[in-house]
Amino acid sequence: MNCCWAPSGSTTSTAGCPASAAACCRPRLRRMRAHGLIMRALDPDGRPAYRLTPAGAALEPLVWQLGDWARRWSFGDPTREQLDGGWMLWRLRQFVRSGALPRGRVVVEFALRLEGVPDEHVWLVLSPGDDVSACRVHPGYEVGVLVSADLAELHRVVAGTATLEATRRSGHVRIDGDPELVAAFPSWFAWRTPAQEAAPGADSVDAAVLGRVNGTTGEGL
The missing domain is CATH 1.10.10 (Arc Repressor Mutant, subunit A)
Structure with a gap:
């Protein structure tokens, strides 16, 4: 869907x-x-x-x-076989906040690192309105933002199990280009965020739910 x-x-x-x-x-x-x-x-x-x-x-x-x-x-981090720059870009395309984009067209190049294989390059072409394209070949326009990233870590950011800010601090993701565009880049996407810490008492509620699913009372879980 x-x-x-x-x-x-x-x-x-x-x-x-x-x-x-x-x-x-x-x-x-x-x-x-x-x-x-x-x-x-x-x-x-x-x-x-x-x-x-x-x-x-x-x-x-x-x-x-x-x-x-x-x-x-249900899901953990992707395995190496599941890491795919095209899939990641397609999912990221879905998160674009069209109302937050600059007035003119912006091309974002992603240089994706994965140990043991050549870097993969993919592109997002962002234009005002709903005109957003994900490309596996260079679109032919000047690149305004370059995102150099560890593919596994960027997958985690897109999945919402890590934050862009944390991966930038750790050096797994680097964003270069026009300073104004680089500063605005995080605001162009509706990032998924890691799950909040469970509220007090949530563990007992979770155990009770699991108990009902498994046909037990949840005691001792």
Whole structure:
């Protein structure tokens, strides 16, 4: 379902999806249209695009909450085989806050490090409105911001298990370029944040929930 949402949560198409993701999205898009969650239109280039209906937009907070739950309780850090710059860039594209972008087009280049393999370079082209492109080849425009990052750590930032600020302090992520753009870069994305520390008494509540799931009372867990 994530591949059906644009950075603003309002409009997207399958044109920029990886082939496997686009194929996966098409039947989902048809079902979502049938249930009145999205509507179909054409983007400025005449390609099919989709916009959330009010009913679909109302689900967005719930979907994010489910993702936060899964991040905390089900998924750990990705394995080396799961680290993929294209996937990371596509997810980051979804977090773009279009209203926070500069007035002109900005190209962000990501130089991604992974031990034992050559650096991977991918690009985000950010333009006013909902025009955001994720590219595996150089888009042909001047780069305004260069993000040099350890791929595993940037995956953690995108997943919300680490913060951009912490990875910059540790040296795992470095942002260079025009000083004004570098300073504004963190505000361009709706970053997922690590789960808050459990409130007092949460452990006993969690144990009780696990107990019900496992068919026990939760005592002694």
